Amino acid sequence: MDKITTFExxxxxxxxxxxxxxxxxxxxxxxxxxQDLIQLSSDKQTTAxxxxxxxxxxxxxxxxxxxxxxxxxxxxxxxxxxAEHILATNGASGANSLLFQSLLGPDDHVIAxxxxxxxxxxxxxxxxxxNISYWSLDMNNQGQGDLQQLKDMIKPxxxxxxxxxxxxxxxxxLSLEMQHAIVALVREHGLILVVDEIFRPLFHDSTNPPxxxxxxxxxxKIIVTSSVSKSWGLSGTRVGWLATKNVKxxxxxxxxxxxxxxxxxxxxxxxxxxxxxxxxxxxxLTKHLxxxxxxxxxxxxxxxxxxxxxxxxxxxxxxxxxxxxxxGVPVDDVEFCLKLKEQKGVLLAPGSLCFGxxxxxxxxxxxxxxxxxxxxxxxxGLDAIGEFLD
Numbered sequence: 001m002d003k004i005t006t007f008e009x010x011x012x013x014x015x016x017x018x019x020x021x022x023x024x025x026x027x028x029x030x031x032x033x034x035q036d037l038i039q040l041s042s043d044k045q046t047t048a049x050x051x052x053x054x055x056x057x058x059x060x061x062x063x064x065x066x067x068x069x070x071x072x073x074x075x076x077x078x079x080x081x082x083a084e085h086i087l088a089t090n091g092a093s094g095a096n097s098l099l100f101q102s103l104l105g106p107d108d109h110v111i112a113x114x115x116x117x118x119x120x121x122x123x124x125x126x127x128x129x130x131n132i133s134y135w136s137l138d139m140n141n142q143g144q145g146d147l148q149q150l151k152d153m154i155k156p157x158x159x160x161x162x163x164x165x166x167x168x169x170x171x172x173x174l175s176l177e178m179q180h181a182i183v184a185l186v187r188e189h190g191l192i193l194v195v196d197e198i199f200r201p202l203f204h205d206s207t208n209p210p211x212x213x214x215x216x217x218x219x220x221k222i223i224v225t226s227s228v229s230k231s232w233g234l235s236g237t238r239v240g241w242l243a244t245k246n247v248k249x250x251x252x253x254x255x256x257x258x259x260x261x262x263x264x265x266x267x268x269x270x271x272x273x274x275x276x277x278x279x280x281x282x283x284x285l286t287k288h289l290x291x292x293x294x295x296x297x298x299x300x301x302x303x304x305x306x307x308x309x310x311x312x313x314x315x316x317x318x319x320x321x322x323x324x325x326x327x328g329v330p331v332d333d334v335e336f337c338l339k340l341k342e343q344k345g346v347l348l349a350p351g352s353l354c355f356g357x358x359x360x361x362x363x364x365x366x367x368x369x370x371x372x373x374x375x376x377x378x379x380x381g382l383d384a385i386g387e388f389l390d
Contacts, residue, residue: 004126007118009354013347016337021345024381027168027318029288029372032233037275040283050274053267060263064088064254065241069269072276073241076201078214085213085243087253088269090261092198092227092240093119099194099223099242100124102256103249108159111135111150115321115355115363116164120196124162131157134357143172143312147181154185160192161185165212166199169321169355169368171314176209183215183222192221192249198240199317201231201285202372204292207315211243218245223253228272230318232284239264239272292318294375302382306389318372321351323365324389330365337367344384 013025032040034051041047064070065088073088074081089095096119104110104127112121114134125132133153137143150161161182166173174182186193195212203209216222227240244250257263274280296313299320303309311322324331333350341347351366371378 005118005122005358007122009118009349012349012354016341016347019345020341020347022377022381022384023347024370024373024378025347025349025368026370026373027368028230028235029233029291029318030374031235032275032284034271036233037271037280037284040287041279042283043279047274047277047279051271053270056267056270059266061088061266061269063258063263065239065264066266066269066273069239069273069276070241072273073243075278076276076281077211077243081213081243081245085245085250087242087250087257088264088272089225089240089242089257090264091229091238092196092225094238094257094261095225095227095240095242096120096194096196097123098253098256098260099225100127101260102252103192104128104159107131107157109133109155109157110160110162111153111158112162113137113145113164113167114357115167115169115351116162117168117196118355120162120164121357124160135161137167137170137172139312143167143170144175144178147178147185150182151185154189154191158189158191160194163193163195163212165195165197166202166316168199168317169319169349169351169366170312171317171319171321171371172312173203173207173209173316179209179212179215183212183220186222187220190221193223195222195224196226197224198226198230200226202289202292202318203316204289204296205315213243213245216245218247221246221249223249228275231288232275232281233288234272234275237268237271237275239268288318288372291375292372295371295373295378296320298375298378298382299369299371302386306386308389314371318370320369320371321363321366322369323351324367325365333363333365333367336365340385340388344388346381346384346388 351363
C-alpha cells in the first residue's frame with residue numbers, strides 16, 4: 001500500500017473546535033443516550049430490558065454480527081435483503097476498509113465519485129497508486145454526474161467504482177435513472193460497485209430512492225455500506241455493515257474482517273440492534289428529519305438574503321455545501337473559516353481543504369455546514385455569520 005494522504009477533515013474539526021463556541025462543521029446527528037432510546041421507543045419496557053447492560057457479558061459476538069442485529073439491519077431494506085446478506089463491522093469506515101483491503105490489488109484501476117468523503121478516495125488510492133480516476137459531480141447541475149464521462153473512464157484494468165450516495169458534502173443524490181444506468185454499466189463490464197450509503201435514510205423531500213443493493217442480483221458485485229452513526233445518532237456505538245447479495249464477496253470480506261477486527265462487542269451489537277428495531281428507528285428518524293427540515297428552512301432564508309452566498313439545496317443527508325463569494329469571486333475558504341471562528345466563534349469546514357484533492361484547489365469558497373443539529377444553534381450560527389459578512 002502506498003503512503004496515504006492526510007485526513008484533513010477530522011484534524012481540522014478537532015484542532016479548531018478547541019476555541020469555538022459553536023461547531024457547525026460536523027455531520028452526525030446529535031448523540032443519543034440509552035435513556036433517549038428508551039424514551040423514543042414505542043415499547044419502553046422491552047427496550048429498557050434489551051438495553052439493560054449490567055449483566056451483559058463484555059465479550060465478542062459472532063464474526064458477522066449477531067442474528068438479531070443482522071435481521072434489524074436487513075429490515076432497513078426491501079424484503080429481498082435478509083440477515084444472510086449482511087456483515088456487521090466496526091462502523092461504516094470499517095466496512096469500507098474491509099472492502100478495499102479484500103477486493104483491490106495494486107494493478108487494479110478504480111473510479112471514485114468526487115467530491116466524496118475522503119476515505120472513499122484516499123484508501124483506494126493508497127491501494128492502487130495512480131490507477132484511480134475521479135468521476136466529478138457537476139456543481140452546476142444539482143450535483144449530478146455525467147454518465148458518458150463515467151463510461152469513458154472505464155479501462156481494461158478497471159476493477160471498482162466507488163460512490164457516496166447520498167453525497168457528503170453536497171447533500172445530493174443520484175437520480176433513479178442514473179442509479180439504474182450505473183447498475184447496468186457495472187453488469188456490462190463485470191465491475192465491483194461500492195456505495196457508501198451512510199446518509200441514506202435522511203431524505204428531505206418526497207423522494208425515497210432505492211438502495212443500490214435493492215437493484216442488484218446475486219451475480220452482481222454490488223455492495224453498500226452504512227452504520228448507526230450519522231443518521232441514527234449512535235456514533236459512539238461502533239457498528240456499521242456492508243450489504244450484498246453476492247455470496248463470494250461476502251465470504252471474502254468476512255475473512256478479512258476476522259483478520260482486522262475479529263468481531264464487534266456484545267454491548268455495541270445489542271444497542272445497535274435495539275435502535276434499528278421497529279420499536280425505535282421510526283421515532284429516531286422522524287426526530288432527525290424534523291431537525292433537518294427546520295434547519296434547511298433557516299439556511300435557505302439565509303442564502304436568499306445574501307447575494308454573496310450560493311448553494312445546491314440538499315435533498316438528502318446531514319450536510320450542506322455552501323459557497324461564499326466576494327465581488328463575484330469565491331473567497332479563500334480556509335481563511336474565511338479561520339476569521340469567522342476568531343471573530344464570531346462559529347466553526348465551519350472549509351471545502352477546498354477538507355474535500356478537495358491535494359493541491360487541486362477545487363471547491364474554493366465552499367464550506368460544509370451541519371444541518372441535523374438543534375435548529376436554535378443553526379439560527380444563532382447563521383446570525384453570527386450574517387454579522388461577519390456585514
